[in-house]
Amino acid sequence: MSERLSEMxxxxxxxxxxxxxxxxxxxxxxxxxxxxxxxxxxxxRDEAQDVLQEIYIKVWHHAGEYHPERGSPVTWMxxxxxxxxxxxxxxxxxxxxxxxxxxxxxxxxxxxxxxxLASADKESLDRCLRELSDPHRASIQMAYFHGLTHGQxxxxxxxxxxxxxxxxxxxxxxxxxxxxx
Amino acid sequence: xxxxxxxxxxxxxxEYVLGTLSGGARRxxxxxxxxxxxxxxxxxxxxxxxxxxxxxxAERRPPxxxxxxxxxxxxxxxxxxxxxxxxxxxxxAASLLVALVMLWPSPPVSQQFVGVVQNSQAEPLWVLRTLxxxxxxxxxxxxxxxxxxxxxxFELWLLPRSGAAISVGLLPAGxxxxxxxxxxxxLEVLRRSRALAVSLEPAGxxxxxxxxxxxxxxxxxxxx
Numbered sequence: 001m002s003e004r005l006s007e008m009x010x011x012x013x014x015x016x017x018x019x020x021x022x023x024x025x026x027x028x029x030x031x032x033x034x035x036x037x038x039x040x041x042x043x044x045r046d047e048a049q050d051v052l053q054e055i056y057i058k059v060w061h062h063a064g065e066y067h068p069e070r071g072s073p074v075t076w077m078x079x080x081x082x083x084x085x086x087x088x089x090x091x092x093x094x095x096x097x098x099x100x101x102x103x104x105x106x107x108x109x110x111x112x113x114x115x116x117l118a119s120a121d122k123e124s125l126d127r128c129l130r131e132l133s134d135p136h137r138a139s140i141q142m143a144y145f146h147g148l149t150h151g152q153x154x155x156x157x158x159x160x161x162x163x164x165x166x167x168x169x170x171x172x173x174x175x176x177x178x179x180x181x
Numbered sequence: 182x183x184x185x186x187x188x189x190x191x192x193x194x195x196e197y198v199l200g201t202l203s204g205g206a207r208r209x210x211x212x213x214x215x216x217x218x219x220x221x222x223x224x225x226x227x228x229x230x231x232x233x234x235x236x237x238x239a240e241r242r243p244p245x246x247x248x249x250x251x252x253x254x255x256x257x258x259x260x261x262x263x264x265x266x267x268x269x270x271x272x273x274a275a276s277l278l279v280a281l282v283m284l285w286p287s288p289p290v291s292q293q294f295v296g297v298v299q300n301s302q303a304e305p306l307w308v309l310r311t312l313x314x315x316x317x318x319x320x321x322x323x324x325x326x327x328x329x330x331x332x333x334x335f336e337l338w339l340l341p342r343s344g345a346a347i348s349v350g351l352l353p354a355g356x357x358x359x360x361x362x363x364x365x366x367x368l369e370v371l372r373r374s375r376a377l378a379v380s381l382e383p384a385g386x387x388x389x390x391x392x393x394x395x396x397x398x399x400x401x402x403x404x405x
Contacts, residue, residue, distance in 0.1 A: 020255065027248060032240035039241055049247050056251045061404065069222065071229040078235050079198075079228045086200045122233035143199045144234055150201055172195040179230055 008073040016064035023063075027056055030074055034081045041085040041147045051088060055081045082147075089147040128178035136171030139164055187219075194223035198231060215297050216305045216325055294371060294402035298379055307352055309337075309377070309402065311363075318363040320371075322352050329354035333394070336386050339367055340376040340399075351386050352379060375402040 008029070014022035034055055038048035058080055070076040129137055138157075142148045148156070154164040193210050196202040202210055213220045295310040308323040322337065335354070338346040347370060350361040363371070371377075378399045380392040387393050 020252075023255065024248070024252070027251065031247070032242045033235070033238060035243040035247075036238045036241045037235070040238060049243060052243055052247055053250050053254075057254055058404070060251075060255045065403075069225050071225070071232055075228060075232045075235070078232075082198075082200070089200075090203060121229075122236065125230065125233045140199065141234075143201050144231060145237075147200050149203055168196065168199070168201050169192065172192065172199065175230070176191065176195065 005072055012063050012066050012073045015060065016066075023056075023060055026059070026073075030077055031056070033074065034077060037078060037081050038085055040145060041082070042088060047088060051081070051084050055084055058084075086147050090149075124179055125175075128175050131178060132171055132174060136167050136174065139167040140171045140175070143168065190220050191223050194220065195227050197224060198227035212308065215295065215308055218303055294375065294404060296375075296377065296400040296402035298398045298400045300398070306398070307379075309400065311368075311371070311402075312360065318365070318368045320349060320361045320363055322350075322359050322361060324353040324355055324357045326356060327352070327354050330381060332384055333381050334384050334386055335397075336380050336382045336392070337361075338378045338380060338392060339370050340374055340378055341370045342374045346378065346392055348387065348390065349377070371402065376400075377402065 008026070011022045011026040011029075015026055031052065035048060035052050038051050038055075039045065042048050042051065055077065059077060066073060066076050070079070129140075132140070135157075139153055142153055142156070150161055150165050150168065153159075153168075154161045157164065190213070193202060193206075197207065197210050210220075214224060293311050295308070297305050298307040298309065299305055305325045306327050308321075308325060310321050310323075312319040312321050327335070335352040337349040337352050339349055340346055347367060349363070349367065350359075353359050376399065378392070378396050380387070380396045381394040382392070383394070
């Protein structure tokens with residue numbers, strides 16, 4: 001276990017026992033990632049801050065439920081964050097502003113890659129994403145990074161709903177087979 | 182559609198994590214997650230698989246006011262204690278099991294509670310969830326696959342942090358569903374302790390208003 005991961009697991013353990021100092025440290029280390037995630041998915045500073053607050057309240061109350069099958073503590077927290085953002089997006093009932101996305105699609109539809117140490121997991125996912133056809137990859141990335149529904153993607157891309165649903169389904173099916181190779 | 186269809190669930194789990202599973206299908210899937218450890222693992226599989234994508238998220242430091250608000254909320258008396266398991270006392274005679282409960286993100290506004298009573302093989306027996314859709318205080322008691330015991334009933338109890346257990350009512354056997362009304366006080370106890378227990382009682386429920394039979398299971402509700 002890397003030193004950083006081991007520190008995070010320790011912070012989670014102490015947080016689960018109600019240690020406020022560890023919780024504050026956990027917040028300080030992880031909140032820039034989580035806030036970046038919320039800003040990106042919600043595109044609105046006030047909502048992003050509200051959701052960020054709710055995420056950490058959940059972490060405080062549920063830190064004891066974290067376990068390694070959920071991935072690293074950060075992966076676990078990002079999952080909580082993504083679902084919370086998805087809930088907010090779904091409550092907007094289709095009022096998603098797609099202008100940014102059109103811009104993103106024009107740029108080349110590829111997400112910037114962080115200059116991080118390449119892990120085996122990252123290499124496999126990168127390789128499998130590269131092997132996907134462009135529409136399959138774009139639909140998965142649009143859903144993951146921007147929380148778009150099938151319908152919103154269909155409208156944004158000007159394609160029939162059934163086509164977009166099939167891109168996502170087949171794309172995910174390919175990813176699973178590819179990642180298990 | 183059966184919740185134990187492995188391949189189908191893998192596809193649904195992927196779309197759940199991606200976020201493209203929505204509306205009623207998403208809610209149904211969330212119920213299956215609560216009921217099935219295998220479905221939860223399929224979800225965790227996809228959460229881990231997509232993890233490398235998170236490296237592409239630009240970091241942004243939130244303004245200090247966010248931490249101040251969080252800090253104010255967790256410092257409230259009892260805020261930390263409510264996250265702890267209800268202490269399992271010697272009063273609980275039979276084998277106890279704390280339910281494995283799925284953390285289930287939700288809209289930040291309304292507070293709902295959910296819990297799964299499980300047996301020692303981690304099989305779900307009842308799914309409990311508060312219903313707040315129409316402003317009334319109710320608790321949905323959904324049996325999953327509970328074997329009835331001849332001449333006996335399962336009774337659900339709220340466990341306050343201190344003081345005597347409070348009966349919520351009888352639990353349905355088999356795959357039955359019933360809804361119990363909660364008083365303001367019961368809801369307050371639930372909010373504070375989040376702990377419930379199931380005892381085996383004579384048919385019709387405890388004659389004394391307190392558990393008389395063995396306490397079989399304990400469950401802690403989590404915020405939904």
